[in-house]
Amino acid sequence: xxxxxxxxxxxxxxxxxxxxxxxxxxxxxxxxxxxxxxxxxxxxxxxxxxxxxxxxxxxxxxxxxxxxxxxxxxxxxxxxxxxxxxxxxxxxxxxxxxxxxxxxxxxxxxxxxxxxxxxxxxxxxxxxxxxxxxxxxxxxxxxxxxxxxxxxxxxxxxxxxxxxxxxxxxxxxxxxxxxxxxxxxxxxxxxxxxxxxxxxxxxxxxxxxxxxxxxxxxxxxxxxxxxxxxxxxxxxxx
Amino acid sequence: xxxxxxxxxxxxxxxxxxxxxxxxxxxxxxxxxxxxxxxxxxxxxxxxxxxxxxxxxxxxxxxxxxxxxxxxxxxxxxxxxxxxxxxxxxxxxxxxxxxxxxxxxxxxxxxxxxxxxxxxxxxxxxxxxxxxxxxxxxxxxxxxxxxxxxxxxxxxxxxxxxxxxxxxxxxxxxxxxxxxxxxxxxxxxxxxxxxxxxxxxxxxxxxxxxxxxxxxxxxxxxxxxxxxxxxxxxxxxx
DNA sequence: TGACAATGACTGACCAGTCAGTCAATATTA
DNA sequence: TAATATTGACTGACTGGTCAGTCATTGTCA
Numbered sequence: 001x002x003x004x005x006x007x008x009x010x011x012x013x014x015x016x017x018x019x020x021x022x023x024x025x026x027x028x029x030x031x032x033x034x035x036x037x038x039x040x041x042x043x044x045x046x047x048x049x050x051x052x053x054x055x056x057x058x059x060x061x062x063x064x065x066x067x068x069x070x071x072x073x074x075x076x077x078x079x080x081x082x083x084x085x086x087x088x089x090x091x092x093x094x095x096x097x098x099x100x101x102x103x104x105x106x107x108x109x110x111x112x113x114x115x116x117x118x119x120x121x122x123x124x125x126x127x128x129x130x131x132x133x134x135x136x137x138x139x140x141x142x143x144x145x146x147x148x149x150x151x152x153x154x155x156x157x158x159x160x161x162x163x164x165x166x167x168x169x170x171x172x173x174x175x176x177x178x179x180x181x182x183x184x185x186x187x188x189x190x191x192x193x194x195x196x197x198x199x200x201x202x203x204x205x206x207x208x209x210x211x212x213x214x215x216x217x218x219x220x221x222x223x224x225x226x227x228x229x230x231x232x233x234x235x236x237x238x
Numbered sequence: 239x240x241x242x243x244x245x246x247x248x249x250x251x252x253x254x255x256x257x258x259x260x261x262x263x264x265x266x267x268x269x270x271x272x273x274x275x276x277x278x279x280x281x282x283x284x285x286x287x288x289x290x291x292x293x294x295x296x297x298x299x300x301x302x303x304x305x306x307x308x309x310x311x312x313x314x315x316x317x318x319x320x321x322x323x324x325x326x327x328x329x330x331x332x333x334x335x336x337x338x339x340x341x342x343x344x345x346x347x348x349x350x351x352x353x354x355x356x357x358x359x360x361x362x363x364x365x366x367x368x369x370x371x372x373x374x375x376x377x378x379x380x381x382x383x384x385x386x387x388x389x390x391x392x393x394x395x396x397x398x399x400x401x402x403x404x405x406x407x408x409x410x411x412x413x414x415x416x417x418x419x420x421x422x423x424x425x426x427x428x429x430x431x432x433x434x435x436x437x438x439x440x441x442x443x444x445x446x447x448x449x450x451x452x453x454x455x456x457x458x459x460x461x462x463x464x465x466x467x468x469x470x471x472x473x474x475x476x
Numbered sequence: 477t478g479a480c481a482a483t484g485a486c487t488g489a490c491c492a493g494t495c496a497g498t499c500a501a502t503a504t505t506a
Numbered sequence: 507t508a509a510t511a512t513t514g515a516c517t518g519a520c521t522g523g524t525c526a527g528t529c530a531t532t533g534t535c536a
Contacts (some may be wrong), residue, residue, distance in 0.1 A: 277491085279500090279501065279502085305489090307491065307492090308492065309491070309492090309493080319492090319493085320493090320494080320495085322493095323492095323493070323494080328492080328493075329492065329493090
C-alpha cells in the first residue's frame, strides 16, 4: 500500500485553468475588469490567496492536517506550490490561520443582535435552526469536526476555539436561559448551570451528519424541536 | 519545522528492558513463572502483542493515524519494528483492528442485562453514570474522539462503529424510553423518535473532557442529572 | 527596464515496510 | 542426562517512495 489508502477520494475540481492564452481576445475594455479578467496585481493576489484558502480548507477537512499534501492544495487552487509560501509561513501556521479565518463568520453570528421580540423559545429555536442549516449541513460543520479531531494536537487552536466560540456561545446561551427563567418560560432553574445541555443536540447533529448521515439520515431540526419541548414544555398547536 | 511540530509530546515509558542479562539470577523456580519472568514462547508472544496494542493505542490517540510513527510504537512497546509486522499486516489494518478491539468492552456493556428493578430514570441514570465514569473520563473517551476524527477517512471503522455501537445503543435507549412512556414516567412521547437526545449530554461530556477540561472542568454526572430532570421532571428530594 | 510575482525542479528529512541474519527455546539423539 | 540439531520469533539496517520547504529561473506589471 502506498497510494491507495483508506482515504476517501477527494474529487478536486481543477480550479480555473491557467491564464487565458496570452494574446487572445481583448474583448473587454482595459479597465472595466468584470468577473473574469482580474485587473491589477493586488487584486489578483487577493484572488489567489482566496483560492488557496478555499482549496486548503477542502483538503484539510477531507484528510486532516498531517495527511494533507501541499502539492494537492496547490493543484486544487490552480497555483504552484511556491505560491503558497508567498502567503503562509508554513503548513502549520497555514492550518491555524485557516481555522481562525473560517471561524470568524460563526463568531459573528454569536454577536448578532438577538431578535428580542417573541418568546425565548422562539429565539433559541430561530438560533438553532440557523445553526443547523448553516453549520450542521455545510462545510462549517466539518470544521467543527476538524477542531475536535486536531484540537488535542493543536492546543493553540483548541484554546482559540474555546475562547472565541465556546465560552462566548455558552455565555450567550446562559443569558438566554436566565431570561427564560425570569419570564417563567423555563421551569428548570438548574439549566442555567449547564447551558451545554441546550446546545448538545445541535452538536450531536453536526457529528452525526459527517459520520452517519449515509447510514441513517437525521432530521436535525425536527430533533431539536423535540428537545425544546423537553425544556419549554409541549408546544400548543403550531 | 521537522521534529518539533505542534504535537503535544507523549512521554513514552520505555517499556520493560530487554531480556535480563543471560546467566543472571535463577531466583524463581523454572516452572512457577510469576509476573516477571515470561515462561514459554507462546506466553511471551501474547505479552508482546499486548504491549504493542497498548503502545499503539496511546500513540494513535495522541497523534492520530497518519502522524503516528510505527518506530515510536515499537520503541514504546519495547519491541523492534519488525515485530509489529509479525502481528499485524500493515499500519492501516493495525489501526482498524485496534479500534475494533477497544470497542468490544463498550459493546459488552450495551448487552449487559438492564437492571430491570427500579424506575426507568434510575436505569438511565445508572447507565449514564457508568458511561461517564468509564468512558468520558478514561482513554475510552479518547477512542470515541479518535473515531470522530478518523471516521470519515476510514469508512470501514465508521460503519463498524455505527453497526456495533451506535445503532444498538440507540435501539436499547429507545426501548428504555418506550418503557418509560408506558409506565408514565416520561410524558414526551416524541422522545422515542430521537433517542439521541437522551445520550447527547454524555457525548458532549466526552468531547469536552478531551478538548476543554483544562479551560473549564465539567462535572459531567451533575450535568446529566439536570438533563434527566428535564425529561423525567424535577427529582423529589434525594 | 526595474521590481516584484510566480513557478516548479530540486533537496533532504522522514517513514512504512522488508528481509537476511541472530539466538533462545525446543526437539532429537546418543 | 548431556550434547547437538532445528526452529522460528525477533531484530534493526536498509530501501524506495513521499513530501515540506527552498530558490534559481522565468514571467508580468507599472
